[in-house]
Amino acid sequence: MIKSLKDSILQVFSLVKDKYEHSSHAKRLDHILGVAQTAKKLALKYQVDEDKAYLAGLLHDYFRYEKKEDVLYLLTEEEIKECDQTPILYHAYAASAFYLKEIGTDLDIAYSIKYHTFGKLPMSKLAEIILISDYIEPTRMYKSCIYCRQLVEKGLFYTAIYVSTNDTIKLIQKEGLNPHQYQIDMLNYYEEVMKLELLDIIKESLNKVKASDINIYDSRNISPFYDYIVLATVNTTRQSEAVKSYLEDFIKDTPYKIRGEEGINTNWYLIDLNSVIISILTKEERERLDLDNLYSNLNEVDI
Numbered sequence: 001m002i003k004s005l006k007d008s009i010l011q012v013f014s015l016v017k018d019k020y021e022h023s024s025h026a027k028r029l030d031h032i033l034g035v036a037q038t039a040k041k042l043a044l045k046y047q048v049d050e051d052k053a054y055l056a057g058l059l060h061d062y063f064r065y066e067k068k069e070d071v072l073y074l075l076t077e078e079e080i081k082e083c084d085q086t087p088i089l090y091h092a093y094a095a096s097a098f099y100l101k102e103i104g105t106d107l108d109i110a111y112s113i114k115y116h117t118f119g120k121l122p123m124s125k126l127a128e129i130i131l132i133s134d135y136i137e138p139t140r141m142y143k144s145c146i147y148c149r150q151l152v153e154k155g156l157f158y159t160a161i162y163v164s165t166n167d168t169i170k171l172i173q174k175e176g177l178n179p180h181q182y183q184i185d186m187l188n189y190y191e192e193v194m195k196l197e198l199l200d201i202i203k204e205s206l207n208k209v210k211a212s213d214i215n216i217y218d219s220r221n222i223s224p225f226y227d228y229i230v231l232a233t234v235n236t237t238r239q240s241e242a243v244k245s246y247l248e249d250f251i252k253d254t255p256y257k258i259r260g261e262e263g264i265n266t267n268w269y270l271i272d273l274n275s276v277i278i279s280i281l282t283k284e285e286r287e288r289l290d291l292d293n294l295y296s297n298l299n300e301v302d303i
């Protein structure tokens with residue numbers, strides 16, 4: 001008989017509880033339950049199966065304090081080789097293998113558990129959820145964890161993955177160690193993805209003030225300064241200023257900053273966000289300058 005997910009959850013819940021509740025690592029149980037709850041909430045928000053998220057959260061640290069010798073039976077030779085180079089991976093690889101051996105067959109759950117420590121590209125949404133839940137669950141009180149928790153609450157999910165990866169790498173380097181290749185790959189990838197999240201915020205702020213003809217151009221290949229150029233049309237300067245104050249408000253306590261803003265003339269307002277530059281123009285000015293034509297060889301970004 002095939003076990004349902006709900007049955008698996010009950011089974012894993014009692015396994016985890018039995019292991020940790022009266023052990024010297026009882027605090028780990030709070031963390032595990034925190035991860036499972038956080039993952040479930042995020043799954044609901046991002047349309048991922050909540051039961052899968054909850055189950056992966058429950059199981060992710062099941063072998064956190066196990067001796068290496070006691071989990072070797074679960075791992076392949078290749079995995080053992082990999083874990084020997086980075087021993088922190090043992091507990092995650094073992095939990096994932098244990099899941100497939102004893103609990104269920106879902107490969108997404110297995111992947112999310114296996115790579116919850118550093119992440120590993122390509123990440124599924126479930127894997128992203130488990131990774132970030134491990135970092136931001138409510139019992140985590142490190143400054144960076146609290147900061148990332150706030151980012152996720154604001155909807156800046158990818159930004160939080162970038163920041164958590166970056167901060168973890170910095171911590172590792174401070175200890176004189178090298179980051180794992182998976183972490184470096186994650187950092188590079190999410191640095192790009194988080195820019196799209198910023199574009200989302202920009203687009204929302206432009207929509208809020210009823211700007212029209214919003215075009216986003218990918219300028220990564222032609223500009224050493226900006227990755228994206230945003231053009232939008234407004235009727236009055238007041239709308240441009242409203243965009244700026246909306247953005248300013250939203251990006252407070254995030255890694256994003258307005259580097260500068262400038263009214264070139266009454267018809268053209270610029271907001272510089274480091275990787276993105278926004279030009280807000282009146283219809284006449286936009287036609288006169290013909291910027292869309294200037295950028296016509298660039299790819300448009302559709303978000």
Ligand SMILES: [Fe+2]
Pocket residue numbers: 060061064091092116117
């Ligand atoms: Fe872990």
Ligand SMILES: [Fe+2]
Pocket residue numbers: 031035060061134
């Ligand atoms: Fe954990």
